[in-house]
Amino acid sequence: MHTDTHDNPTPAFAVRRIGLINTLGVWTLYVKEVRRFAKVGFQTVLAPVISTLLFLLVFTLAFGDLRPAVNGVAFTQFLVPGLVMMAILNNSFANSSSSLIVSKVQGNAVDFLMPPLSAAELSIAFIAGAATRGIFVGAVGVLCIIPFMHITIAHPAMAFWFALNAALMMGMVGLMAGIYAQRFDHLSAVQNFVLLPLTFLSGTFYSVKILPPAFQQLSAVNPFFYLIDGFRYGFTGVADGSIVHGILYTGVINLGLAVASFAMLRSGWRLKS
Numbered sequence: 585m586h587t588d589t590h591d592n593p594t595p596a597f598a599v600r601r602i603g604l605i606n607t608l609g610v611w612t613l614y615v616k617e618v619r620r621f622a623k624v625g626f627q628t629v630l631a632p633v634i635s636t637l638l639f640l641l642v643f644t645l646a647f648g649d650l651r652p653a654v655n656g657v658a659f660t661q662f663l664v665p666g667l668v669m670m671a672i673l674n675n676s677f678a679n680s681s682s683s684l685i686v687s688k689v690q691g692n693a694v695d696f697l698m699p700p701l702s703a704a705e706l707s708i709a710f711i712a713g714a715a716t717r718g719i720f721v722g723a724v725g726v727l728c729i730i731p732f733m734h735i736t737i738a739h740p741a742m743a744f745w746f747a748l749n750a751a752l753m754m755g756m757v758g759l760m761a762g763i764y765a766q767r768f769d770h771l772s773a774v775q776n777f778v779l780l781p782l783t784f785l786s787g788t789f790y791s792v793k794i795l796p797p798a799f800q801q802l803s804a805v806n807p808f809f810y811l812i813d814g815f816r817y818g819f820t821g822v823a824d825g826s827i828v829h830g831i832l833y834t835g836v837i838n839l840g841l842a843v844a845s846f847a848m849l850r851s852g853w854r855l856k857s
Contacts, residue, residue, distance in 0.1 A: 605705065606700055606701055606702070606705055609699055609701045609705060609709075610701070610705045610708055610709050611709075613696060613701065613709035613710070613713075614708075614712050614713050614716075616713075617679065617680075617683060617709060617710060617712075617713025617714070617716075618713055618716055618717075620679075620683065620713075621679055621713075621717050628678075628679075628717065628721075629717075629720065629721055629724060632671045632674065632675055632721050633671070633724050633725050633728050635671070636667045636668065636670075636671050636725045636728075636729070637725075637728060637732075639667050640660070640663065640667060640729065640732075643659075643660075643663055643789070644660055647659060654790070654791050655791060655793075655820075655822045655824070656822060657820045657822055660733060661733075661735075661736075661819070661820060662791075662820065663789065664729060664733070664735060664819065665743075665812070665815050665816040665818070665819045665820070666787065666788040666812055666816060667725070667788070668725045668726055668729075668815070669722070669747070669750060669788070669811060669812045669815045669816075670783055670812075671718075671721050671722055671725050672718040672719065672722040672747055672750050672751055672754075673718070673750055673754045673779070673783060673808065674754075674779075675717050675721045676715055676718030676750070676752075676753075676754035676755045676758065677714070677754040677757055677758040677761070677775070677779065678717075678758065679713060679714040679717040679718070679755065679758065680710050680711065680713065680714035680755045680756075680758035680759040680762060681758035681759070681761045681762040681765070681771050681774075682758075682771075683710065684710070684758075684759065684761075684762025684763055684765075685762050685765050685767075685768060685770075685771055688762075688765075688766070688854070688855070689767075689768075693855055697852075697855065697856065703846050703847075703849040703850035704846055706849050707756075707759065707842070707846050707849055710755070710759050711752060711756055711759060711845070712755075713755075714751065714754065714755030714758055714759070715748065715751035715752050715755045716751075717751075718747075718750070718751035718754065719748065719751050722747055722751075735819070736819065736820075737819055738817075738819060738820060738821035739818045739821065740818065741818075742814060742815075742817055742818035742827065743815055743818025743819055744818070745818075745831070746810075746814035746815040746817075746818060746830070746834075747815055749811065749834050749835070749838060750815070750834075753807065753811070753834065753837065753838050753841060756838070756841040756842060756844075756845045757779075759845045759848075759849075760841075760844060760845050760848055761774045763848050763849070763853065763854055763855060764854065766854065782806055782807075783808055785799070785802070785803065785806065786803065786806050786808035786809040786811075786812050787803065787809055787812055787813060787824060788812055792809060792813075792824050792825075793824060804825075807833065807834055807837050809824075809825065810825065810829070810830030811830075811834060813825050813827075813830060814827055814830045814834075
């Protein structure tokens, strides 16, 4: 029996069912963010690692064994987690913020606004990409320090937890800063007048216990202090503050930042206008 092929036409293309979450779109944007910094690894990975090693070299040569132990921990052992955490914070922020501002300046933000990606999916991809860079730079930094000095990790789970929370936090801050900024000068202002003071006044190079009482009270509300202190606890087993309080405090801040970054992306402010 002859069957007319026109009775059962084959569609030229099939409609893709996205589902509740566009996992392919999120993964594609995440891979794009990772490849973006991986292609210039000398600038995005090697340069911050070299900066970390130079900081360690300068402090070691300047103080050597002259600097007393901090909370019972040798000064160089105390210093390493702070330097590594500083690299994590800076690079997580740089990845998401630079991605947004470059897209806006070059006029190609439409590349991620037009695809069927919700604000939540965009947030996940950008923040995950930023966190990947921060964690990767931190891990490479530790691996590069190991040949020069003995490093112990007393609580690996705590070290990873605070490193992850730091990378996520600065990925979200960078995302919001990238949306806010209309020029690279705006990002520089955020880094120089907000992030840099918070980093240097959070116990990166010293114990906050040596600060005057007023500055100790300021440290108690500085999330960077809890991130650095918790990360240092993961390495040395010694902390200036409460680890439980640090986990809860940074967790609440990250939750608030997640809501804020989602709301900014959803509004389309300075992206669609």
